[in-house]
Amino acid sequence: MSIRNPKQALYKQFAIVAKALGHPLRLEMIEHLAQGARSVEALAAKLGQPIANVSQHLQALRRAGIVSAERDGKFIRYALADESVLSAFAAVRAVAERRLAEVDRIVRGYFDARDDMRPVGRDELQALMRDGLVTLIDVRPPDEFALGHLPGAINVPLGKIEVWSRGADAGREVVAYCRGPWCVMSFEAVAALRSLGHSARRLEDGMPEWKAAGLPVEMAA
Amino acid sequence: MSIRNPKQALYKQFAIVAKALGHPLRLEMIEHLAQGARSVEALAAKLGQPIANVSQHLQALRRAGIVSAERDGKFIRYALADESVLSAFAAVRAVAERRLAEVDRIVRGYFDARDDMRPVGRDELQALMRDGLVTLIDVRPPDEFALGHLPGAINVPLGKIEVWSRGADAGREVVAYCRGPWCVMSFEAVAALRSLGHSARRLEDGMPEWKAAGLPVEMAA
DNA sequence: CTATCATTCAATCATTTCATTGAATGACGA
DNA sequence: TCGTCATTCAATGAAATGATTGAATGATAG
Numbered sequence: 001m002s003i004r005n006p007k008q009a010l011y012k013q014f015a016i017v018a019k020a021l022g023h024p025l026r027l028e029m030i031e032h033l034a035q036g037a038r039s040v041e042a043l044a045a046k047l048g049q050p051i052a053n054v055s056q057h058l059q060a061l062r063r064a065g066i067v068s069a070e071r072d073g074k075f076i077r078y079a080l081a082d083e084s085v086l087s088a089f090a091a092v093r094a095v096a097e098r099r100l101a102e103v104d105r106i107v108r109g110y111f112d113a114r115d116d117m118r119p120v121g122r123d124e125l126q127a128l129m130r131d132g133l134v135t136l137i138d139v140r141p142p143d144e145f146a147l148g149h150l151p152g153a154i155n156v157p158l159g160k161i162e163v164w165s166r167g168a169d170a171g172r173e174v175v176a177y178c179r180g181p182w183c184v185m186s187f188e189a190v191a192a193l194r195s196l197g198h199s200a201r202r203l204e205d206g207m208p209e210w211k212a213a214g215l216p217v218e219m220a221a
Numbered sequence: 222m223s224i225r226n227p228k229q230a231l232y233k234q235f236a237i238v239a240k241a242l243g244h245p246l247r248l249e250m251i252e253h254l255a256q257g258a259r260s261v262e263a264l265a266a267k268l269g270q271p272i273a274n275v276s277q278h279l280q281a282l283r284r285a286g287i288v289s290a291e292r293d294g295k296f297i298r299y300a301l302a303d304e305s306v307l308s309a310f311a312a313v314r315a316v317a318e319r320r321l322a323e324v325d326r327i328v329r330g331y332f333d334a335r336d337d338m339r340p341v342g343r344d345e346l347q348a349l350m351r352d353g354l355v356t357l358i359d360v361r362p363p364d365e366f367a368l369g370h371l372p373g374a375i376n377v378p379l380g381k382i383e384v385w386s387r388g389a390d391a392g393r394e395v396v397a398y399c400r401g402p403w404c405v406m407s408f409e410a411v412a413a414l415r416s417l418g419h420s421a422r423r424l425e426d427g428m429p430e431w432k433a434a435g436l437p438v439e440m441a442a
Numbered sequence: 443c444t445a446t447c448a449t450t451c452a453a454t455c456a457t458t459t460c461a462t463t464g465a466a467t468g469a470c471g472a
Numbered sequence: 473t474c475g476t477c478a479t480t481c482a483a484t485g486a487a488a489t490g491a492t493t494g495a496a497t498g499a500t501a502g
Contacts, residue, residue: 012245014245016243016317017313018248021242023239027239039449052450052493055451056451060489071500087312088313091308092238092313095285096237262478270461271461273461278460295477296478
């Protein structure tokens with residue numbers, strides 16, 4: 001069968017991969033796994049989903065060759081199979097961004113600070129950091145920060161923004177980043193900082209993209 | 222709702238795109254549309270599918286922002302929305318290629334000529350053509366050839382390979398290409414030419430990729 | 443060897459997707 | 473304005489997918 005009709009068989013294989021990407025929860029799982037390997041249990045906790053459900057979706061991703069599984073003690077650590085997965089995610093996102101007005105509407109509707117929402121590019125950030133002009137904050141939870149973060153970044157989880165900002169120099173610009181280009185946490189961080197009188201912008205994308213670009217990553221001490 | 226939970230709403234939008242790519246027929250449709258715009262009727266004929274079915278799938282692709290529709294006389298011409306669609310297709314294919322042993326098995330199982338199946342790269346082909354060392358054949362149907370082909374290529378549809386090869390110099394190497402990197406026709410052309418005593422290789426991918434790389438495309442006279 | 447416990451499986455029901463048929467739409471061209 | 477015809481819609485049944493529950497698995501740690 002696969003021998004008699006290789007064309008259809010190939011499309012079927014490609015479709016399996018695309019179909020595996022075709023579910024909101026699985027995409028969210030991929031974004032989390034892009035921060036680092038996780039056990040089923042840990043991932044389920046991050047997502048606020050029943051363990052069995054997460055397990056099922058992980059199986060689907062595994063069948064499609066999107067994630068790999070490796071036993072570690074009594075846990076099984078799932079991780080993205082390779083970098084091509086992130087590229088595929090990004091490519092799908094690019095189609096959605098360009099075509100679905102919906103995406104733009106969602107982001108704009110959520111954050112009224114429409115002006116100067118223009119994000120900071122990676123090159124720009126590197127220059128700013130080199131010159132010591134900005135404070136870089138990583139608004140992800142501490143465990144994700146510990147698995148790797150941008151050089152010079154300090155960890156200020158979303159819930160601690162307000163406390164942190166009181167001790168910070170209000171005249172100094174802040175750049176915030178989190179899990180990826182559409183990760184909501186950095187949007188919220190920027191909105192919060194601005195309402196507290198700080199000058200703040202987002203990095204255009206997150207940790208996984210930074211790492212995938214071959215830029216240096218710092219690990220927890 | 223989308224305002225209250227932008228994260229899920231965004232993932233949902235991305236999932237719509239991926240889901241639209243998650244069907245073998247739709248992927249095949251995308252590959253055909255990558256050759257040029259087509260009416261529903263023409264596309265259905267190419268695919269050997271009922272018109273209504275093709276129409277439905279086109280709607281699905283349109284909803285996801287993957288194809289665009291434009292009326293032309295009494296036909297509606299569907300085309301890929303933009304280049305990002307091809308990138309997404311390629312990215313999904315890359316995941317499948319790297320991870321699904323199945324893909325490799327299908328290709329290898331179909332063509333026993335295992336040795337020297339190494340394809341010709343785009344740069345390599347340009348050098349070979351510049352030096353006049355190879356004959357470049359486009360094995361797609363004439364209508365697709367007419368919509369654009371590689372400079373210097375001659376159109377030899379699959380069914381005419383044998384006739385053509387009798388009039389060709391058997392000592393000269395042939396490079397064949399068709400719709401894309403996994404398009405079966407160029408595999409078959411190479412196999413046929415080899416069994417007829419010619420030296421033949423495939424181009425690593427097809428017309429759409431050539432065009433997307435910004436390389437020159439020739440139109441029918 | 444055995445108890446533990448992270449993970450997977452199995453079974454269920456609700457929901458969605460898919461192919462197919464034939465009828466309805468609606469823009470073009472005269 | 474009207475007929476034509478490419479395209480879409482609507483309705484059907486079959487098949488696949490998704491969430492949830494609780495039980496089964498099976499590797500580890502003691």
